[in-house]
Amino acid sequence: MSAPARRPAIATQDEAPGLASRRVAARLLAAVVEARTSLDGLTDAGGGHPEYRRLDARDRGLVKAILMAALRRRGTVEAILAACLDRPLPGKAASLRTLLHIGAAQILFLDVPDSAAVDTSVELARADPRNARFTGLVNAILRRVSREKEAFLARFDDPALDCPPWLFERLVAAYGEPRARAIALAHRRPAPLDLSVKADAAGWAERLGGEALATGTVRLPPLDRAVTELAGFAEGAWWVQDAAAALPARLLGEVSGSTVADLCAAPGGKTAQLAAAGARVSAFDISKSRMKRLQENFARLGLSAETHIGDLRALAAREPFDAVLLDAPCSSTGTIRRHPDVAYTKDAAEIGKLAGVQAALLAAAAGLVRPGGRLVFSNCSLDPVEGEAVVEAFLAARPDYARLPVRPAELPGLEEAVTSAGEVRTTPDMLDRGTPSRSGLDGFFAARLARLG
Numbered sequence: 001m002s003a004p005a006r007r008p009a010i011a012t013q014d015e016a017p018g019l020a021s022r023r024v025a026a027r028l029l030a031a032v033v034e035a036r037t038s039l040d041g042l043t044d045a046g047g048g049h050p051e052y053r054r055l056d057a058r059d060r061g062l063v064k065a066i067l068m069a070a071l072r073r074r075g076t077v078e079a080i081l082a083a084c085l086d087r088p089l090p091g092k093a094a095s096l097r098t099l100l101h102i103g104a105a106q107i108l109f110l111d112v113p114d115s116a117a118v119d120t121s122v123e124l125a126r127a128d129p130r131n132a133r134f135t136g137l138v139n140a141i142l143r144r145v146s147r148e149k150e151a152f153l154a155r156f157d158d159p160a161l162d163c164p165p166w167l168f169e170r171l172v173a174a175y176g177e178p179r180a181r182a183i184a185l186a187h188r189r190p191a192p193l194d195l196s197v198k199a200d201a202a203g204w205a206e207r208l209g210g211e212a213l214a215t216g217t218v219r220l221p222p223l224d225r226a227v228t229e230l231a232g233f234a235e236g237a238w239w240v241q242d243a244a245a246a247l248p249a250r251l252l253g254e255v256s257g258s259t260v261a262d263l264c265a266a267p268g269g270k271t272a273q274l275a276a277a278g279a280r281v282s283a284f285d286i287s288k289s290r291m292k293r294l295q296e297n298f299a300r301l302g303l304s305a306e307t308h309i310g311d312l313r314a315l316a317a318r319e320p321f322d323a324v325l326l327d328a329p330c331s332s333t334g335t336i337r338r339h340p341d342v343a344y345t346k347d348a349a350e351i352g353k354l355a356g357v358q359a360a361l362l363a364a365a366a367g368l369v370r371p372g373g374r375l376v377f378s379n380c381s382l383d384p385v386e387g388e389a390v391v392e393a394f395l396a397a398r399p400d401y402a403r404l405p406v407r408p409a410e411l412p413g414l415e416e417a418v419t420s421a422g423e424v425r426t427t428p429d430m431l432d433r434g435t436p437s438r439s440g441l442d443g444f445f446a447a448r449l450a451r452l453g
């Protein structure tokens with residue numbers, strides 16, 4: 001039997017060390033910014049970009065770190081590069097721009113030797129016929145970024161720079177300029193690791209070296225290793241869930257023994273909360289692969305729920321539930337701290353389209369609630385068009401529903417998130433815990449409604 005063919009190595013033998021990871025980082029950055037591809041998909045262990053998957057774990061870690069810095073601080077990098085150029089790069093020089101961004105992001109924000117960042121960008125330019133004649137320019141610009149980095153970072157320090165204009169304008173319109181800047185600043189920072197526990201938040205906080213937030217979440221500083229290595233993962237004691245994402249299920253109140261439909265449930269963070277609280281949960285989602293993840297998560301956690309795969313909008317009439325949670329698909333702009341690509345893969349037009357989908361899903365969800373039952377509508381968008389406005393229009397069309405206002409005392413430590421209408425609106429600049437590595441939370445919206453009896 002002949003030996004199995006080896007996959008071609010991504011780095012050729014005479015390639016400088018570290019070149020393969022930078023080349024992959026440049027490819028993925030271009031895929032996000034130019035082709036608007038989601039970074040989660042590109043770096044997925046199973047279905048991600050083949051060149052990324054061929055890297056070893058250390059190089060994959062470096063690629064992710066470069067991309068996080070290059071996307072979180074894209075506006076700052078762009079401004080500094082512009083300050084180094086006598087005239088703007090031509091629009092069609094996209095691949096050259098990408099190499100400069102990759103190099104500058106490392107020099108400005110990562111703990112790698114500047115010389116390695118410069119040399120690898122220069123080598124990547126040399127290897128590309130489109131860019132070979134610009135190797136001198138790449139070298140000169142990146143060396144200047146390295147020499148003057150402190151002065152450049154002090155000069156270009158406005159957080160709004162790192163928020164693409166379409167998003168900053170919408171944030172200003174929704175929250176006013178000072179708050180929009182505070183949100184943009186929070187977007188620059190890596191998010192803490194938040195866990196929801198089945199029980200004993202204080203005990204798990206102590207065991208893991210974190211803190212138990214008043215809302216029940218266990219918070220750890222950003223992790224530099226896989227969560228699977230933490231105590232309690234294998235035994236299913238907790239699951240990863242941002243502190244804000246843990247709020248909507250709590251708004252349903254006491255659910256033990258009740259029938260609850262979790263709509264748009266996968267991968268199941270909220271379903272797990274409801275099941276752990278003793279509800280008889282039916283989880284619905286359109287995606288087979290995401291539902292498989294929910295089932296895997298439930299197997300690890302030792303929880304159970306009925307699962308249904310299909311489009312909610314085509315759901316046949318069925319016995320109504322005591323309570324329904326609809327965590328609708330959205331632009332995900334509330335998760336930019338963890339997914340900085342969202343700022344570049346989404347746009348204003350998509351927000352309008354998604355609001356239409358949310359309205360249709362909310363109408364479908366409303367038919368599943370028994371008279372006297374509760375309905376929570378939530379999503380992780382920062383945009384009121386996908387939150388407050390959807391609920392406003394729903395209530396105007398459905399006199400058989402009313403808001404069941406959330407009281408500030410229901411969200412201890414997060415009272416500021418309860419709006420005057422009794423809805424929940426979190427933004428990433430909230431929950432200041434003294435140090436950035438322990439502060440902030442995802443942007444979320446949630447409204448609690450009651451079906452009148």
Ligand SMILES: C[S@@+](CC[C@H](N)C(=O)[O-])C[C@H]1O[C@@H](n2cnc3c(N)ncnc32)[C@H](O)[C@@H]1O
Pocket residue numbers: 245263264265266267268269270271284285286287290310311312313327328329330
């Ligand atoms: C924000 S995610 C849900 C996150 C989940 N609730 C959690 O806490 O883990 C939105 C989900 O909606 C599902 N979805 C989108 N359109 C749908 C539809 N028409 N019917 C049912 N599910 C849908 C997506 O597959 C996705 O899993």
